[in-house]
Amino acid sequence: MSLVHYVLIAGAFFIAAAFVFFVTPAVRIFAFKIGAVDIPRDERRMHSVPIARLGGLGVFAGFIVSIGFYLASSHYLNLSLKLVGILAGASIIIILGIIDDITPLKAGIKFVIQIIAAAIPVFCGMRIDIFENLRNFAPNVYIPIGWLSIIFTIFWIVGITNAVNFIDGLDGLAAGISGISTVSMVIIMLFTRNVEMALLAAALSGACIGFIPFNFNPAKIFMGDTGATFLGFMLACVSIQGLFGSYLIVSFAVPFLLLALPIFDTTYAIIRRIRAGQSPMAADRNHIHHRLIDFGLTQKQVVLILYMFTLCLCICAIAITFMGIGRAMWFVIILFVLMLIAIIIAGNLRKLMAKKERKNKGCTK
Template sequence: MAQEYIVVLLVLGAFILAGVLSFWLTPHVSEFAHKVGAMDVPRDSRRMHKKPIPRMGGLAIFMGFMAALMIFGRLDAQMLSILLGAMIIVVLGIFDDIVALGAKFKFCIQIIAAAIPVCIGGLKIEFFTSFNPFSSDPYFSLGVLSIPVTIIWIVGITNAVNLIDGLDGLAAGVSSIAAMTMLAVGLLTNEVMVAITMAALAGSCIGFLPYNFNPAKIFMGDTGSTFLGFMLATMSIEGFFKFYAVISFAVPFLILGLPIFDTASAITRRLMEGRSPMSPDRGHVHHKLVDMGFNVKQAVAILYAISGTLGLTAVILTTSGEAKAMILILAVILVMAVGGRILWSLQKSAHGRKEQEDHEKH
């Protein structure tokens, strides 16, 4: 019992310290962003703000997180390799927020950063749930594919969180919900280091949010969004892909369900239109909600609710049997499909009304 109290105190300490430091550091980071020219100037329809706003707020999130982890965490060789990769991601984000680096260059550096914990720290997705009905094994080994699969997962989630950073408070809020979910699952499965790390990450996000809620005073920029994605991706491997059961597949995908869905739909949409999957557009889920008539705060609240529901589902999976887990997963998929159909219909109706109004004007 004493050990459990110690874990709870460590988790609370990491959460509070990261939150306080992030909140205190954000105004200073904002001043620094002004000095170095890291400003987000609205130049196209994808931008929801009307005047230049400093970015690079993710630097405050990173510093609050690191301080809390250094004091309350336990840094073994694998964790150090993860943090080294995260530092590369943050440095890359700082330069990108100042001078806007090319997508291919950023992608290459992200692969290098992801390869550090995989190749040096031994962080790998080695086993995966088997969905083969003709096999008696509940899982299969990835073998030599474990390295590329793990790197793809890390780089993919890193960019997925970056892609949803399109509305005030969205990426920070969704990331904090995902981190809190991983914290809860980590405690339930006795993954203490995962819980402490996610407490520090959630705290640093929540400390930043008061400055990032609509109307935002500062953006986290690529410095923050890619760092959050990198940490969520690596810690999901550290904590959950090691289970040789259905939750090894379901839990991380549910926790990160919103950014994964948004990224998958964006890539599919762009490829079907004959464009590069890296080309920007105004077709993300948050854009669709705003185009349907929701204001920024309402759209963010809807996406918070979706992320929270998926996170709660992930927590339930860790405390239920596999049969219940599969039923719950199917129910969530069904609800998301119905919800997606409703949103698509609403968007189509709104688009039709807009075309009719434009026609009447002319």
């Protein structure tokens, strides 16, 4: 990789970040004018006053402006059939999100349209041919999966699209997690010399970072389904084009670690709802961020904790890419042990603080 590549990727980041930062106030005014406003009506809402939605429209605009600049002025990013498919699918997701942010749609309708949007890049050639990669991991084994790759790829795209949307429950949470994940993708793609996907990931991360000043607690605007589903869709597509490859275990572990928090939260939510006899798409107040709030933490504390957790997982993914699965496993194990110790210490400190608080209350009586 030459210095030119690093400058190009930094440029993609800063163009997107700057555009989103300056256009978001206008998007906020527009959202209030058309009635795209989140009014707190139930216990799931963590805010007490009406807040504009549609912030994702600014995120999308910043991303498009950034990659549009490089499509027009650089040979490092070409309008290939796969990229056309990704952008076409993302546009459908954005339109769906805008409609849903103004007039909420039924979950079934959204799900069907998401499948259609995911199918577009798939039929433009973007696939996860997982079992084909086993020939690299074990040269004498080759298991073609044929048309099953279509189903698996659509499942991955729709799954990540909804996973990011599900975790968008606190100010700045989805934007920050997506920003951390995409910056990590940029690092990995630079290592693997995938300049085209690194530019897309850099533009996406810049758009997230440019939006956070308006979305961090106390939020002035929400990204809404418009932004959360767009980020999820793009994270899924960029991970397929830029990360799935190499050995099977490594190729799956890297994108999974980068997106582990929304994947885990969504998987647990679906299982929880099915066991309760509810629709998997039904809303509730049992996501990981809600549970941490119920422990007595503030919104900012919860968001920062989940940022750190995501960062640790991303460091593990980067370590696997640079060091290989064998050497990196020790690093991953040590990191997770340290995280577990930190959680235990934090839990014990909380118990001590609660005990001290009860003791102080007893003394004042």
